[in-house]
Amino acid sequence: MSYQIYSHVLPSATPGTQRILKAHHFGEAGARPKVYFQAGLHADEWPGFLVLNTLLRQLKKADDAGLIQGEIVIVPVANPIGLAQNFHGYIPGRFAFSDGGGNFNRNWPQLGAKVEKRIKGDVTGDIESNIDLVRQAIHEELALLPETTELQGMKKTLLALSMDADELIDLHCSGEASMHAYVAQEFEGHFKPLLALLGAKVGLSELETGAASFDETNVSVWRDLKAHYAHLIPWGSRSLTVELRGENDISNEFAEQDAQALFDYLVLREVIAGKSPAIDDSDVEYYPLDAMDLVKAPCAGIVCYHKAIGEEVEAGEVIGEVVNLMDDDVETSSYPLVARTNGVFFARVQRRLVVCGESIAKIAGREHLAFREIGKLFED
Template sequence: MSYQIYSHVLPSATPGTQRILKAHHFGEAGARPKVYFHAGLHADEWPGFLVLNTLIKLLKKADDAGLIQGEIIIVPVANPIGLAQNFHGYIPGRFAFSDGGGNFNRNWPQLGAKVEKRIKDDITDDSVENLLLIRKAIQNELILLPETTELQGMKKTLLALSMDADEVIDLHCSGEASMHAYVAQEFESHFKPLLALLGARVGLSEVETGASSFDETNVSVWRDLKGQYSNLIPWGSRSLTVELRGENDISNEFAQQDADALFSYLVLRGVVGGDLPVIDDSQVEYFPLDAMDLVKAPCAGIVCYHKAIGEEVEVGELIGEVVNLMDDDVDTSRYPLIARTNGVFFARVQRRLVVCGESIAKIAGKEHLAFRESGHLFED
């Protein structure tokens, strides 16, 4: 048996308080392939908690049977700081209240330039040796990251657990949505089997979002170095963000279904022994992130949708309307939501009271939209 649990204590934010990150480890340390999972980095997104709890059960059985061949690290609750934002039963959990605030999944430390400075004189023609060299340099840079504050400590710990993994799978969810994922353009074919196993029809293909999110940070070093050294540098890490449907899509049935899919993926990648899954990825389709229409609320009010999640829409089509409760004339108080692209209506906010100008729905399209600015593809 190789299963172990490690608790990582974060710096104390205030006297008498202490938070921990609990990491579940399977396999021998240093075994390959290594895959890292976590859930709840946005602490208001909870489906991944139950999915990873269920996956751990499956992996414990596999471990007892001697089937763990690589290394697996699972942090089922990645953001105890955000979970502590409990206001009379409401947990906002998406933005930090300290360290200048900001989205918990934005502006993670970027190590590319520092790593390149460490390794530039030692790069050889041997890509395997280069991979080991870079991983060592990343480790050395991670040690130097500050951990004075609770948030710094959390980010440093999660990166230390994940940045030497061959694959990083970050579990999130949307307000209301079909299963989908954000995948770096370079990894579309690699992760297509995972999307198929999860039943995701929509993959949002990224190049560079400008968000410095957790999953992007894990691959940014390799992307930066490959830009300079080309084929001398292999992909030492591949990552993606999986959106596990909507906030309320939480059940034992969904958790078992999704955990089974993740387990099958680990078998496919040789991390766990077993019969290879049969995969039909014909329903998986990638859509460029800069072609995704963010539907804006034209006014404040109550939103009513005419289209269901997963439906195809056409440019110019009415997908819903917002009722302005402050208009004098109730007969003309409904303002249309119009699709600006042909594609799939795959996500929307859960609450029905919306704020003027906010993005309340997403349509995955194929054609670049002029108002979508590369490098600023996420708004929050």
């Protein structure tokens, strides 16, 4: 048996308080491939909690049977800071209240330039040695990151657990949505089997979002280095963000289904011994992130949708309406939500009371939209 649980204590934010990150480890340390999972970085997104809890039970059985060949690290609750934001039963959990605030999944430390400076002059024609060289440099740079505050400590710990992984899978969800994922363009083919196993038909393909999100940060070092060294430094890490449907899509049935998909993927990647699953990925389609239409509320009010999640839409089609409760004339108080692209209506906010100008629905399109700015493709 190789199963170990480690508790990582975060710096105390206030006297008498202390939070931990609990990491579950399977396989021998340093075994390859290494795959890292986490859930709940946005602490208001909970489906991944149950999925990883279910996956842990499956992995314990596989470990007892001696089937773990690589290394697996799972952090089922990645953001205890956000989970503590409990206001009369409501957990906002998306933005930090300390360290300047901000989205928990934005502006993570970027180490590419520092790692490149550290390895300069030591890169050789031996690709495997170069991978080890980069991972060691990453390890040394991570050790220098500050951990004075609770949030700094959380970020540093999560990066230390994940940045030497061959693959990283970050579990999130949307308000109401079909299963989908955000995938770097370079990894579309690599992760297509995973999307197929999860039943995701929509993949949002990105190159550089400008968000410095957790999953991007794990691969940004390698992307930066490849710009300098090309084939001499291959991808030492691949990552993606999986959106596990909507906030309320939580059930034992979904958890079993999704955990089995993740387990099968680990078999496919030979992290776990077993017969590789048969995969039909013909329904998986990638859509450029800069072709995604963010449908905005034309006024404040109550939103009603005319189209269902997963339906195809056409540019100019009305997908819903917002009723302005303050209009004098109730006969003309409904304002249409108009699609600006052909594609798939795949996500929307769960709230039905919306604010003027906020993005309330997402349509995955196929053609670049002029109003979508490269480098600023995510909204908080």
